[in-house]
Each structure stands twice: as structure tokens, then as C-alpha cells.
Amino acid sequence: MKYLCLVYLEEQKLHAVPDSECAACGVGLRSSGLLIAAEALQPIETATTVRVRNGKMSITDGPFAETKEQLAGFYLIDARDLNDAIQVASRIPPAREGSIEVRPIRELSP
Amino acid sequence: MATTDQVRETVNAVYLSDSRRVLSTLIRLLGDFDVAEEALHDAFRAALEQWPRDGVPANPRAWLVSAGRFKAIDALRRRARFDALDELGDKADIAVHDPNAWADHESVEDDRLRLIFTCCHPALSPDAQIALTLREVCGLTTEEIGQAFLTPARTLAQRIVRAKAKIRDARIPYQVPAQAELPDRLEAVLRVIYLVFNEGYAASSGTSLTRHDLSAEAIRLGRLLVELLPEPEAVGLLALMLLHESRRAARTSASGELVRLEDQDRSQWDRELAAEGTTLVERAWASRRVGPYTIQAAIAAVHAAAPAAAATDWAEIVALYDVLSQVDASPVIELNRAVAVAMRDGPAAGLVLVDAILDRGDLSDYRLAHAARADLCRRLGRAVDARASYERALELTRQEPERRFLEQRLAELTA
Numbered sequence: 470m471k472y473l474c475l476v477y478l479e480e481q482k483l484h485a486v487p488d489s490e491c492a493a494c495g496v497g498l499r500s501s502g503l504l505i506a507a508e509a510l511q512p513i514e515t516a517t518t519v520r521v522r523n524g525k526m527s528i529t530d531g532p533f534a535e536t537k538e539q540l541a542g543f544y545l546i547d548a549r550d551l552n553d554a555i556q557v558a559s560r561i562p563p564a565r566e567g568s569i570e571v572r573p574i575r576e577l578s579p
Numbered sequence: 580m581a582t583t584d585q586v587r588e589t590v591n592a593v594y595l596s597d598s599r600r601v602l603s604t605l606i607r608l609l610g611d612f613d614v615a616e617e618a619l620h621d622a623f624r625a626a627l628e629q630w631p632r633d634g635v636p637a638n639p640r641a642w643l644v645s646a647g648r649f650k651a652i653d654a655l656r657r658r659a660r661f662d663a664l665d666e667l668g669d670k671a672d673i674a675v676h677d678p679n680a681w682a683d684h685e686s687v688e689d690d691r692l693r694l695i696f697t698c699c700h701p702a703l704s705p706d707a708q709i710a711l712t713l714r715e716v717c718g719l720t721t722e723e724i725g726q727a728f729l730t731p732a733r734t735l736a737q738r739i740v741r742a743k744a745k746i747r748d749a750r751i752p753y754q755v756p757a758q759a760e761l762p763d764r765l766e767a768v769l770r771v772i773y774l775v776f777n778e779g780y781a782a783s784s785g786t787s788l789t790r791h792d793l794s795a796e797a798i799r800l801g802r803l804l805v806e807l808l809p810e811p812e813a814v815g816l817l818a819l820m821l822l823h824e825s826r827r828a829a830r831t832s833a834s835g836e837l838v839r840l841e842d843q844d845r846s847q848w849d850r851e852l853a854a855e856g857t858t859l860v861e862r863a864w865a866s867r868r869v870g871p872y873t874i875q876a877a878i879a880a881v882h883a884a885a886p887a888a889a890a891t892d893w894a895e896i897v898a899l900y901d902v903l904s905q906v907d908a909s910p911v912i913e914l915n916r917a918v919a920v921a922m923r924d925g926p927a928a929g930l931v932l933v934d935a936i937l938d939r940g941d942l943s944d945y946r947l948a949h950a951a952r953a954d955l956c957r958r959l960g961r962a963v964d965a966r967a968s969y970e971r972a973l974e975l976t977r978q979e980p981e982r983r984f985l986e987q988r989l990a991e992l993t994a
Contacts, residue, residue, distance in 0.1 A: 470750050550752040551702055552760075573749045 471505065471574035472554040473545050477538040478567035483512060486562045491542070494562055498546065503557055509542040538567055545574075586631045593639045594623060599718050601643045603690035606697075607753055608648050612715070612743045614655070615647075621654075622647035691716075692755045692807045695800075699768040700751050707742035708771050710735050716803075717796050727793045728778060755808075765808070769816050769872060772800045776820050780827070781978070794824060805859075811866035814859050815873025821856035822879035825849040837984045841888035853883040871907040874899055893923035910941035914948050926958040946975035950985065962992055 478485070491509065498504035516531045544561060548554040551571070558569040598619060605615035605622075622643040636642040698711040709728075713719045721739065725732035745751065756764040779793030801817035829843035838844075857880045863873040878899045885891040900916035913936055921929020933952050942948035953968035969989045976982050 550750045551700075552752050552754075552756075555702070571749075575748075 470550065470554075471545060471547050472551075472557075473543055473572045473574060474554070474558045474561060475540055475570040475572065476542040476544070476561060476563045476567065477570060478541040478563055479537050480512065480539060482563075482566045483539075483541055485566045490562045494560065495544070498544065498557065498560075503546050503548060505545040505547055507542070507544040510540060513539040541567065583631045586635065587627065589635055589639075590623065590626050590630060593626070593643070597640045597643070598623070599694075599716060600691060601640060601647065602715065603694040604644050604686075605647050605651070607690050607693060608644070609651050610753070611747060614651050617654070618647035618651035619643075621650035625650065688807055689755060691803070693753050695768055695804065695807075696755055696764055697746065697751060697753050699764075699771045700746070701764070701767050702749065702751055703742050703745060704738075705771075705774075707738050708767070709774060710738045711742045712771050712800070713775065713796065714739055717800065719796070723792075761810075765810055765812065768804065769812060772797050772804065773816060773820075773872070775800070776823075780823060794820070794827075798824060811863045811868045812870040812872050814863040814866075815870060815876050818856045818859035818863060819872050819876035819879060821852045821859065822876055822883055825852035825856065825883065831980070835980060836987075837980045840882060843888075845885075845887065848883070853880075856880065857883060869902070869906070871903060874903040874906065878903075891922065893919055897923055910936055910939075911945070911947075914942060914945075914951060918951050921955055926955040930955040930959065944975060946972045946981075949975065953988070957988070957992060966992055 488509070495504060495507045498507070513531055518529045518532055520527050520529070541563065544557070546554060546557050548557060551573070554571050554573075558564060558571050561569050563569070601622065602615055602619050605618050606612055609615045609618060625646045626639070626643060630636070695712070695716055698715055699708045703711065710721075710724055713724045713727075714721065719727075721736045722732045724730075725735045728735070776794050776797035779795070779797065798817070798820050801813070801820055804813045805817050825848050826840075826843065828849070829845065829847035830838055832838055856876065860873065860876045860880045863869065864877065869877075878896055881892055881895050881899070896919045897916060900912065900919055904912050904916065914933065917929050917932035917936065920932055930952070933948065933955060936942055937948060937952065949968045949972035953965045953972060956962075956965035956968060966989065969985055969992070973982060973985045973989070976985060
């Protein structure tokens with residue numbers, strides 16, 4: 470089963486964990502066959518939100534949510550079950566600075 | 580040949596003694612809570628139809644699991660036709676070639692543990708853990724749980740539906756945690772059991788009857804857990820619950836007022852429960868892996884051993900609180916220790932400690948801290964300080980019997 474591990478960090482902590490450590494985590498997960506994809510994201514000020522309402526596209530700057538933590542990156546993993554996914558999430562380095570949201574991937578219905 | 584009525588009685592008896600076991604095995608075989616519950620009901624319906632005709636099977640539980648599994652697969656086949664049958668087939672075929680595989684004692688007892696650990700999975704909200712455990716492990720109806728927790732049945736039903744959906748969609752595995760995870764996961768299970776117990780124990784009037792059942796249910800759960808997984812802290816928690824339970828009758832007066840431990844009529848204590856609790860404490864203590872529940876149970880056992888309040892071994896209790904603060908430091912434990920010190924060394928010594936805790940601000944909104952301070956001041960003859968603290972405690976209390984108790988104390992102060 471696939472899980473998306475979303476990494477959330479407060480803005481001032483975006484660089485609290487060295488990139489090299491995150492990269493090493495990705496390499497480790499990939500070699501154990503758990504990783505499908507992982508990327509870090511540019512800070513939230515670079516985000517653009519796209520909506521389509523009544524066929525009309527609107528574009529806004531950034532997400533509106535007023536939360537302290539922002540989405541900083543993600544790991545798409547393939548785990549046996551939630552326990553397995555939680556184990557992986559706990560090994561993602563920014564888990565000790567921010568939080569990791571573990572979301573099961575929903576298969577689109579045919 | 581047994582009459583239909585006799586068979587009906589047998590089916591009812593099997594339902595009471597074994598329906599939770601059958602359910603826990605069906606969840607493993609069918610991989611889904613809702614499917615398993617439907618299968619459970621179908622299986623008992625089939626028993627009511629077939630047992631009068633064919634006789635009661637030698638192993639009713641295995642018969643029910645087998646019937647339930649068959650009915651579920653049949654229903655899913657009809658519903659799903661051929662789609663997704665392969666996936667289901669894999670799961671449902673697990674035990675096909677060996678009918679005893681789902682009936683042997685060990686795997687069935689493991690299923691009960693699987694069910695407990697899944698219902699108390701930390702990925703579920705604490706409220707959901709409690710509701711799901713009472714529903715699935717104890718077999719209470721949502722109406723019964725709602726009454727006991729003073730929550731509308733509809734809210735509880737939703738909570739349970741959501742929890743089951745999370746188990747299914749996030750794929751929370753149906754398993755007993757591995758040794759490495761066991762301590763943390765067991766702690767979650769123990770917490771659920773203790774919360775259920777306290778919910779029943781804290782209640783003392785009005786709806787006390789239904790709520791008392793919660794304590795009994797928690798003790799039953801505690802016993803089950805000790806039987807299935809005799810970890811020292813599980814034993815310690817059961818001991819703690821039994822020792823508290825042994826004082827229930829003496830805890831409230833005939834008019835529903837709270838009676839303090841020191842004022843309780845000890846002849847009303849249930850000696851049998853206390854003795855069982857004390858034996859369990861000794862057993863848990865002997866493991867040399869003592870945790871907070873075991874230590875709290877040991878403190879309760881010291882009280883149980885005292886024939887009168889004045890004969891309480893306060894030195895021993897202070898020593899146990901010292902051990903407790905080492906494994907589980909918290910301001911509340913520090914407060915309880917301070918009260919024990921006051922009993923050992925006099926109110927002045929206790930007051931110094933209580934004031935130090937309150938000055939730190941840790942417990943400034945904790946009613947029992949103010950009530951404790953009030954009591955120490957009263958014993959020292961400092962009526963003005965006592966009054967201020969009783970009043971602060973009254974502001975903070977939410978429980979009716981506690982309010983009456985504090986008002987009574989306040990009135991005595993004036994008199």
C-alpha cells in the first residue's frame with residue numbers, strides 16, 4: 470500500500486535539518502525498496518494555488534491556511550501497512566523538528 | 580434430542596461466552612470489521628436454524644467461525660460477482676485446507692489480543708479507542724456506551740464508524756505488536772482500560788448504576804489482558820483497579836456524599852477484592868519491572884492493609900511515591916507525595932511542599948491541589964488561608980458530590 474508522508478515544518482526550521490541528511494534518508498529508503506519518490510519543496514511564498522470554479526480558472530498566491538507549519542517536502546512510500554509506514558515516517562529526519570503527516574494513497578476508482 | 584428451547588438457550592449461552600472470540604477470529608479471516616460483524620450475526624442465525632435439527636456441534640465456536648466465514652464469502656461473491664474476488668479469495672482461503680487452523684486455542688486467543696491492540700491503536704483518537712474497545716472487545720451496544728459516557732448514541736456510532744473506516748482505509752494491521760513496539764502499544768491499551776475504569780469509578784450518584792458497569796467492564800478487560808498477555812504492568816493495572824473497587828461501597832455515604840479515605844468505614848471494604856489485588860501487586864512487583872500502575876497499586880495495597888486510618892504506614896507510602904516520581908514524574912504525583920509527607924511528618928511539612936508546587940504554577944488550576952492546601956491549613960488552624968483555598972477549589976470543581984464535600988468543609992470552618 471502506498472502512503473504519502475508529508476513533511477511539515479515551521480518556516481524558521483526549514484533548514485534545521487541538513488539537506489545531506491534528508492538525501493541520505495531517501496537513499497536508505499530507496500535501497501530497502503520502500504521509496505517511490507521524495508522531494509523537498511521551495512518555501513511557501515513560492516506557492517500558487519489553482520482553482521477551477523464554473524469552468525473558470527482562478528489563481529491565487531500561496532495557500533490561505535494560517536498555520537505556522539508549512540509543507541516542506543514529501544516521501545511517497547510503499548509500505549506493508551500503517552505500522553510499517555509509521556516506522557518509515559519516524560525515520561524521516563525532519564520528524565524531530567516538525568511533523569510528518571502519513572496519508573494513505575487512495576486508488577482512483579476505474 | 581434437545582428441545583428447541585434448550586438449543587435456543589445453548590445458543591444464547593454460546594453468544595455470551597464466545598461471540599467476541601468468534602468475532603475476533605472472523606476479523607482476521609475476513610480482513611474487515613463490518614464484514615466480520617455481519618458474518619457473526621449470520622453465523623448465530625444459522626445456529627438457531629440448524630442446531631435444533633442437527634444437534635449442537637462438538638465445538639460450537641469452530642462451527643460458528645466456519646459458518647460465519649462461509650456466509651461472508653457467499654455474500655461477497657453475490658455482491659461483488661467476479662470483481663475483486665481474487666483479492667478476497669487470498670484472504671478467505673487462509674484456513675481452507677485445515678479446518679482446525681481457525682479453531683485451535685492459541686490462534687484464537689491471539690485473535691482476541693489482535694482485536695484489543697487494533698482497537699487501541701494510537702492512530703485512532705483516544706475517544707475512538709475507548710468506544711471501539713467497548714463495542715468490539717466487550718460487546719456493549721452503542722446505546723450502552725452512550726449512556727455510560729453521557730454521550731448521544733448517534734455520536735458514538737459515528738465515532739465507531741469513523742474508526743473502522745480508518746482501520747480499513749489507512750490499513751491499520753490486525754496484529755499483536757512486535758516485541759520492540761510492545762511497551763508503547765501496551766501502554767495505550769492499559770490507558771484505555773484505566774480510563775474506562777475511572778469513568779465508572781468517578782461517578783457516584785444519579786446515573787451511577789450504568790456507570791458502575793463501566794468499572795466492572797474495565798476489570799473484566801483487565802482480567803482478559805492478564806490472561807492473554809501477563810506483562811507486569813497489565814497485572815499491576817488489574818491490581819490497582821481491584822484495590823480501588825474494593826473500597827467502592829465505603830466511598831460514598833448513604834446520601835451519596837463522598838467519604839474521604841481516612842473517614843471510610845473499613846468494615847465495608849471488600850476484603851476478597853483487596854486480597855486478590857494485593858496478591859497481584861506482589862506478583863507484578865516480583866517481576867522487578869515495576870511501572871506506574873504497579874506502584875500505584877502498591878500504594879493502594881498499603882491502605883488496604885491498614886485496619887484503621889491511623890494505622891496507615893505513611894513512611895512506606897512516601898517511599899512508594901518516591902519510586903513513582905522516578906518512573907513517572909508529574910506535579911500530581913508530587914502533590915500526592917506531599918499529602919503523604921503531611922501524614923508522616925505533620926501538616927506543616929506537607930504545606931511547605933504543596934506551596935512549593937503551587938508557587939511553580941504547575942497545578943494552579945488543579946482543584947485537588949487547592950483542596951489539599953485548604954485541608955493542611957485547616958489542620959494548622961490557619962482558617963483564613965484554609966477558606967481561600969477551599970473557595971478556589973470550589974471554583975474549579977465540576978463534580979457535584981465533590982462540590983457538596985467542599986461546601987461542607989467550608990461550613991465546618993465557619994462553625
